Amino acid sequence: MTSILCNYGTFDNRTNYVLVEEVASDTYLFLARPLSGPLVFENNASDARDHCANERNFLSWLRLSSYLAVVSVAIMTTFHFSSKPSELEKKLAFPLGFLFWVLAMLSLACGIGNYLKTVTKYSKKKALVQTGWKTQLLGGVVAGTVICCCIIFIVDNALHG
Template sequence: MAAILHSYGTFDSRTKYVLVEDIASDVNLFLARPLIGPLVFENNASDARDHCANERNFLSWLRLSSYLAIVSVAIMTSFDFNSQPTRLERAVAFPLGLTFWALALLCLVCGVGNYLQTIAMYSRKVPLVQSGWRTQLLGGFVCASVIACCVLFLVNNAIYGKN
């Protein structure tokens, strides 16, 4: 395996990497020596495609977390370029911003956890399904929060007549 890795030029002679199939199944994959070495999986069938899909899934969670954090900051600072924020906007801005900040952190934790769990399952060659109850629950809560905020903002515009 090492000769194959060096023949493609992916690693030089100083690079220390972790061959996943050489690790015992009872050892934590991410604590294998060297600690900061890249994990190298044998590419059988669709393994490379599956790993890329897992990375894209993690990056999607990271992007969602970033968007929610940006929305949180925007709500907490009460962006309104036309006039002063209303009493309702001032009363709701901080709790709503904290809610979106908590959702951003939850999405980040869920994405990292899902990524690490999937990598550990790949190392044991376990078949897996990406979508679980945590993903569905968090996605539903994010959707409900966004819809509730849209309704809140529309009601606020209707009551106070802002454009």
């Protein structure tokens, strides 16, 4: 009985898994049969380290998306500094909350897309660099939005605080 060692344990012949090296090059990797089976890569050189780094990168995007979604809900439900919200706070609550929700969904989509693209390139043994204009643009928009909101909060607090 042969077994394959991978990040998720030891798989024997009775376990349904997808051995990436056996997937046809024209088949989309994540649609290979069995659909629910884990993808098993042969561990050559630094492959295991690279896959773990890719998973950590995805989890960082997921964490950012979760934080932005929490901020969105917090702004939409309780956006005021004093016991009574000002007119500016009433006007900004929904648009700012919606903006943070859109940023949360964009960061989740960017993380999933980056993860799938990277795993596909790993399966084809292609060299890759983990950066791009989409990632930089989304990071800049998120940072700019947070800074602008902080300025709005400080000015509103100074005027009505």
